Amino acid sequence: MLADKLEWDAWSDDLSVGIHGIDHDHKGILDLIARLHEAYDAPHAEDAVRIAVARIARYADQHFQREERMLELAAYPWLPQHRARHDTFRAYVAEITTGTAPLPVVGELLSWLVDWWVGHIGTEDKQYRDHVQGCAKAVASVG
Ligand SMILES: [Fe+2]
Ligand SMILES: [Fe+2]
DSSP: OOOHHHHHHSGGEEEOOHHHHHHHHHHHEEEETTTTHHHHHTTTTHHHHHHHHHHHHHHHHHHHHHHHHHHTTTTTTHHHHHHHHHHHHHHHHHHHHHHOOOOHHHHHHHHHHHHHHHHHHIIIHHHHHOOOOOOOOHHHOOO
């Protein structure tokens, strides 16, 4: 099944940004996404999926806040662009949790979420790696 495969494939050490607290958050969000298929199998699937996506949205928002705070402490010059990418995720999941968009089928939703996270971690998050690692205060802020 797709979701079983996702649990195997979504995280790989290639996605590490070399900052433990951030890697921990990223593994957590990919685990939540990998379990999303369970909500589609629930008796009241539409409600269950919207609730599961709301949980993902809350977790993601806490991560974004930690990450943006870390980038502020590191005086990262591309923080506005980085925050704008986070905002695209916030906007997509808000449409689902508020019911303003029709619920995507399971494969479409999982693909969008996994593609967004793997793409974002593998490109924009990795781009801050060297800059942030040069600032001990910023690294310490995420544990
Ligand atoms: Fe990010
Ligand atoms: Fe991140």
